[in-house]
Amino acid sequence: MIGRLVELGGFGIEAVVTLTRSGLLAPVPPAALARMVEAYRHYHVTPAAGVAMAAARWPDRRAVVDEAGSLTFAELNARAAALAVGLRRRRDVGPGRTVAVMWPNDRGFVTAVAAVSRLGADLLLLNTGLAGPRLREVLRREGVHTLIAAPDLPPVHFPGPRVTDLDELAAEGGLTGRDGSEHEDGPARRAGRLVLLTSGTTGTPKGAPRRLSLTGLAAPFLSMLATVPLRSGEPILIAPPLFHGLGLLWYAAALVLGCPVVLLRRFDAGAVLDALAAERAGALVAVPIMLKRILSCPPRPLPHLRVVVSGGSALPPAVATAFMDSYGDVLYNLYGSTEAGWASLATPADLRAAPGTVGRPPRGATVRIEGPDGAEQPPGGVGRVLVAGGLTFTGAANGLLTTGDLGHRDDSGLLFIDGRDDDMIVSGGENVFPQEVEDLLARQPGVADVAVLGVPDDEYGQRLAAFVVPEEGAAPSADELRQAVKAELAGFKTPRDITFVDSVPRNQTGKVDRFKLIPHS
Incomplete structure (x- = not known):
């Protein structure tokens, strides 16, 4: 599988160096490699495949760390397998069904997502803050068959089957193997769609569906890994909600790298700093307002923190500079959207030179600045930002997707976002x-x-x-x-x-x- 990634990525020697540095090219026992290939054959490019492959390669490595403790990859995969059996038997979940998951950042979210994708059902990730008429409209419009919702969320008016106790349903499914490999759910006939919701700050959130492919993901993933020095097995604290594209993107990267994911159900700046120190985390993923709140806390030494990824909304230049002044040149600014996926990334060096930049597109992605006449804008010219790449959602016309943003490039090629077109x-x-x-x-x-x-x-x-x-x-x-x-x-x-x-x-x-x-x- 790793060799296939290198071939698809088109990096050659650079890809080998990148994968070696990250620890992904370490030797894999033949039996584990066979289970990884079998997991990919069963579940295609889905969260289920990521969990099952990680369980095959690193069964005893921690997968999730949350307020309840930790789970190894083998334990997470076993829970997902049992829950999948319960969903199929008791809720008739399978290909052609849409299952909505509405769960905060803890083991319940990652277990539910892996279980649903094991069954080939379409997976809709819901904002836990949605309620009332907007939530009912989303459930109706997306044709949701089954709702998996955390029991401590406000009541949801939904007439179909719902699940609030994952442990109870998993117990009905039964743990069929220590690592979930002796599953009863069987090969999915197809990979289900992954549907993310837009932010909904200007109306009812819309669904942005994706069918992911190894070919489409390989080049952006390798480019990200070449730019952001993540290491296999190094804990990553993901602060934004996993139902959002930013959190989900880095959770997927953590699965591929076999990194323990540290999760907090609710963001608290002090708790994040405590967790980073306690878990000796090498990476933090956060949105700009979270970084600003972290800066309001007394700084503390975090010698293991090598990477901080900001995304989800505009990073104020003053926050970028202040954060690096406090915690070192570890900050990366990612630009993208629910519909477009990952479009560009600024390194710490980019942010020191131009704190307002969102950097450059990764290999395999294209960013075009288009003027009113449809022509590409020269440096300094403001125009519509269009993107293309393996992470854009289904429905992008002519390979390019309008992000709704206006932006420009400087003479060195760095990208800047000037604002929303409709703002x-x-x-x-x-x-x-x-x-x-x-x-x-x-x-x-x-x-x-x-x-x-x-x-x-x-x-x-x-x-x-x-x-x-x-x-x-x-x-x-x-x-x-x-x-x-x-x-x-x-x-x-x-x-x-x-x-x-x-x-x-x-x-x-x-x-x-x-x-x-x-x-x-």
């Missing part, structure tokens, strides 16, 4: 991207958090409105904030409305929920 504010005929105003205001003394958006204006069509969270004990002046924007950016980019609020509403991946801010405007 661009046209005020008195002038185009303003809220992100640059937010970044400037976030650097001002006394500002803890900020969001900027356009609101209707009878005279100018739209005007800028800023919602500012003061730091504790601070009282920034609205006039001073306006003067700071006017002096550094321009008069037409200065918010006319500045409202001080207790908090900026954000979803679980750190994006501003502008729906909740609009009523204040």
Whole structure:
């Protein structure tokens, strides 16, 4: 399998060096290798295959560390196998069915996801914060047959079969082998689709389906591993929700590398720092608002932390610089979306040179900056960001997917995101991207958090409105904030409305929920 990855990746010697450095080219006993090949034959490119292959190669290595303790890969695979049998027998789950998983970050999520994909069913990952009419609409629209939901979540109105006790259903399925290899679920006739939801900050979340292939994933994975120095067996703390593309991407990487995944059901900056130290974690995955909250804690020595990956929303340049000043040049900034997957990555060197950059696309991915006439923009020219690659979702037209973002490249080829196309504010005929105003205001003394958006204006069509969270004990002046924007950016980019609020509403991946801010405007 590793040899096939090298062949597909097209890296040649570079791929061999990368895989050797990460520890993936270590010798594999023939019996374990045979079980890995059999797992791939059964489950194709799915979470089930990742868990089963890791269990074959590293059965006694820790797979998951959560508040309940830890599970080895063999134990995780056995639980997934038993749960799959229970789902098939008791809930009639199999190919052609859609199963929704609504579970926080702990062993229950990874067990449920592996069990569903063992059966060839389509897998829908639900935001645990969804509720009410929006949740009912998603369940109806996606044709969900069975809902797996954590028992401590708010009640969900769902008329179909539901599962809240994974242990009970797994016990009904029975553990058929210590490592789950003596399974009763049988080969899936096909790999089920994986459906992720968009963030839903501007409406009801939409499903973005994927069918993953080894050919499509090999080059991006090898490129990521060549850029981000992860090591096999090194613990990774994944702070964002696993139901989101960012968390799921790095969980998949952890499976391939045989890395223990450290999970916390709820984000707490102090708890994250404690876990990083206690588990001697080599990597942390977080969204920018999480990094900002970590910076609000007293810094502590984390000598084993070599990699911090930020993604999910825009990384403020000031946060990038401050984090590296506190914890070293370990920060990588990933750009992508639920629909587009991974599009580009900035290294610590990139961020030192240009803290606002999202870097360059990985091998196997394409990023195009397209102007209004459809032509590719030269350096400095702002245009629509289109991407292509093995991680883009089903339905990308002509191989390129519009991300909905506007961006540009500098003369060295580094990519910058200027803002969302639909967030661009046209005020008195002038185009303003809220992100640059937010970044400037976030650097001002006394500002803890900020969001900027356009609101209707009878005279100018739209005007800028800023919602500012003061730091504790601070009282920034609205006039001073306006003067700071006017002096550094321009008069037409200065918010006319500045409202001080207790908090900026954000979803679980750190994006501003502008729906909740609009009523204040």
